[in-house]
Amino acid sequence: MSEILNLVTSKVQQAKSALCKFITANDTGLTGGHQCGFHISKEAWTMFLDKEPIKGVNIDIPIRIHWQNDFDTDSRFKYYGVGTRNEYRITRFGRGFPFLNDENVGDLLVLARFDKDYYEAFVLQTDDDIDEFFSFFNLSYDKTNQIIDVKQTGQPExxxxxxxxxxxxxxxxxxxxxxxxxxxxxxxxxxxxxxxxxxxxxxxxxxxxxxxxxxxxxxxxxxxxxxxxxxxxxxxxxxxxxxxxxxxxxxxxxxxxxxxxxxxxxFTQNSLLFEEQVITEDNKKPDFVFPNGECYHNLAFPGDLLTVLGAKTTCKDRWRQVLNEADRVDDKFLFTLQQGVSSNQLKEMQDYHLHLVVPHKYLTCFPKEYRTGICDLYTFIGMVKERQERMPKQYLFL
CATH class of the missing domain: 3.40.91.80 (Restriction Endonuclease)
Structure with a gap:
C-alpha cells in the first residue's frame, strides 16, 4: 500500500463522515456546464448541511479543505436550487489549484469531514491506489459520490x-x-x-x-x-x-x-460467440476474443469480423496492456468501470485505435468531444452481433 493510500484510508476511518467520487469532465468544466467545481450527489448533503435544502433557494457556506496533507483552500459548498438547477457543488480553490485539470479526469477524489466547516481531501491518481482504496473499504465502483459506509452497517433490501x-x-x-x-x-x-x-x-x-x-x-x-x-x-x-x-x-x-x-x-445471454483467455502471439491472453481462438488463428477467417475486448475495473494506467494482446486486430476494445479519463489519454487511445466500453450511465463522465468514440455495453453487443451475422457459415459451429 502506497504512502498516500495509507494516509487516505487512515483519515477516512478517523473522520466523522467521508465520500469518494471520480473526477469527471463536468467537474473540470470541459463539458461546458455552468461552472467548474466538484459536483456532489444529492445523497451526500448530510456531509455539509444540518438539514436538506428546499428547492427554490440557493445556499452558499464557507468550508476549509486541507488537500493532500499539504495545503489549504478556503472554498465554498453551494446548493443551486433556483430556476431549473438542483445540484450541489464545491467551488473556489484559488489560482494554481492542481486537481481540476483535464489530466485529473478519472482520478478519485476522497473527501473527509472532521468538523462542521473543516475537511481533508485527497486525490488518488493511479489505478493501483484506486483499486486498493475500493478493496480496503469493500466498495462497489458504482457506489461513488455518496457517503462511505466505513463500518459497513448498510443493509440491502x-x-x-x-x-x-x-x-x-x-x-x-x-x-x-x-x-x-x-x-x-x-x-x-x-x-x-x-x-x-x-x-x-x-x-x-x-x-x-x-x-x-x-x-x-x-x-x-x-x-x-x-x-x-x-x-x-x-x-x-x-x-x-x-x-x-x-x-x-x-x-x-x-x-x-x-x-x-x-x-x-x-455475452452468453445475448447469444454471442466468444472465448476467454485465448492464447495469441507471444503467449498473450486477451480477456475476450469474438468469435473464438480457432477463428483468430485461422488466417482465412476475415480479420474485420474478429473482435477483441479487455476488461479492467480501472484503466488510467493499464489501458496500454491491451494494445499488443492480439496482433491480428487493429481496433481493440476495453471495458472499464472507470468514470472518466483525461482528454490527453483519450486522444492517445484514439491514436492507438483503442475504444472504451463503459456502462451507459458513465458516458457523461467523459469529455463531450470524445464520447462518440466511446460506447456502452448495449452498443458493443450490437456491434459484435452484426459482425457475427456476417460470418461465413462454416465458422458458426467451430
Whole structure:
C-alpha cells in the first residue's frame, strides 16, 4: 500500500463522515456546464448541511479543505436550487489549484469531514491506489459520490438480504470466484425479477446490479469466514499484518475476476460467440476474443469480423496492456468501470485505435468531444452481433 493510500484510508476511518467520487469532465468544466467545481450527489448533503435544502433557494457556506496533507483552500459548498438547477457543488480553490485539470479526469477524489466547516481531501491518481482504496473499504465502483459506509452497517433490501444469507449459509469458506459471481447474479435476478429480456434490453444496468450485489455478498462472506479470527487477539503484529494482507488481496483478486465472469454471462445471454483467455502471439491472453481462438488463428477467417475486448475495473494506467494482446486486430476494445479519463489519454487511445466500453450511465463522465468514440455495453453487443451475422457459415459451429 502506497504512502498516500495509507494516509487516505487512515483519515477516512478517523473522520466523522467521508465520500469518494471520480473526477469527471463536468467537474473540470470541459463539458461546458455552468461552472467548474466538484459536483456532489444529492445523497451526500448530510456531509455539509444540518438539514436538506428546499428547492427554490440557493445556499452558499464557507468550508476549509486541507488537500493532500499539504495545503489549504478556503472554498465554498453551494446548493443551486433556483430556476431549473438542483445540484450541489464545491467551488473556489484559488489560482494554481492542481486537481481540476483535464489530466485529473478519472482520478478519485476522497473527501473527509472532521468538523462542521473543516475537511481533508485527497486525490488518488493511479489505478493501483484506486483499486486498493475500493478493496480496503469493500466498495462497489458504482457506489461513488455518496457517503462511505466505513463500518459497513448498510443493509440491502430485505428480499435481497434473505437471498444473500441463504447463499452464504451454504459455505464455510470462500467459494471459487466463478461460483461467487453466479451466486450474486442469482440473488440479484431473483430479488429484482430479472429475466433474459432485461439482460438483452438493459445489459449495462443489469451488470452494475450484479457487481453491486456481489460486493454486498462478499461482505457477508467475510463476516462469516473471519468472525472467529477477528474476535480473538492476534499473537503478534506480523500475524495481524498477514491476516490484513490476506483480506485485501482476496478483495482485489475477486474484483477483477468478478467483472470478467459477469461480462461472460452477459455475452452468453445475448447469444454471442466468444472465448476467454485465448492464447495469441507471444503467449498473450486477451480477456475476450469474438468469435473464438480457432477463428483468430485461422488466417482465412476475415480479420474485420474478429473482435477483441479487455476488461479492467480501472484503466488510467493499464489501458496500454491491451494494445499488443492480439496482433491480428487493429481496433481493440476495453471495458472499464472507470468514470472518466483525461482528454490527453483519450486522444492517445484514439491514436492507438483503442475504444472504451463503459456502462451507459458513465458516458457523461467523459469529455463531450470524445464520447462518440466511446460506447456502452448495449452498443458493443450490437456491434459484435452484426459482425457475427456476417460470418461465413462454416465458422458458426467451430
Amino acid at each position: 430485505q428480499r435481497l438480504k434473505n437471498l444473500i444469507n441463504s447463499f452464504v449459509a451454504k459455505f464455510d469458506r470462500f467459494p471459487e470466484t466463478r461460483i461467487m459471481a453466479k451466486g450474486a447474479r442469482d440473488c440479484y435476478n431473483e430479488a429484482n425479477r430479472i429475466i433474459n429480456q432485461n439482460i438483452l434490453k438493459a445489459p449495462d444496468d443489469v451488470l452494475l446490479g450484479w457487481l453491486d450485489t456481489e460486493y454486498t455478498l462478499f461482505k457477508y462472506m467475510e463476516e462469516k469466514v473471519y468472525s472467529d479470527v477477528i474476535s480473538m487477539p492476534f499473537p503478534s503484529i506480523d500475524a495481524f499484518v498477514s491476516m490484513a494482507n490476506e483480506v485485501l488481496n482476496r478483495r482485489k483478486s475477486r474484483a477483477g475476476k468478478s467483472l470478467e465472469h459477469h461480462l461472460a454471462d452477459i
